[in-house]
Amino acid sequence: MSSINLGEALYVETRRVGASRSAKAIRAAQAQMTVVDPDWGLVSAAAGLKARGGLSYADAFCVATAQRLDVPVLTGDPEIVALSGEVEVVDLRAA
Secondary structure: OEHHHHHHHHHHHHHHHOHHHHHHHHHHHHOOOOOEOOOHHHHHHHHHHHHOOOOOHHHHHHHHHHHHHOOOEEEOOHHHHOOOOOOOEEEHHHO
16 A cells, blocks of 8 residues: 555544544554555656546546556545556445
8 A cells, every 4th residue: 555545544434433443443454454655656656547547636646556466456436446457446336
């Protein structure tokens, strides 16, 4: 997971349950995954995806990180699901 997307999860959870509980949940999540801090190559790849339209910048980081790591994207976001030919996508809406 990109640290950009982990930050997105942090602000969503902070709004939902408060800073203390969200920080604890994010630390637990971090322990179970690889978190990638963006370098210029990842920023450039995300910018290229964003420039094509249809994705938020954070979603572009999600896709670019999955492409770099050659891992599937787990999402219910229809804009990302639409990219299933470019990146492996597990559609969580189908689960």
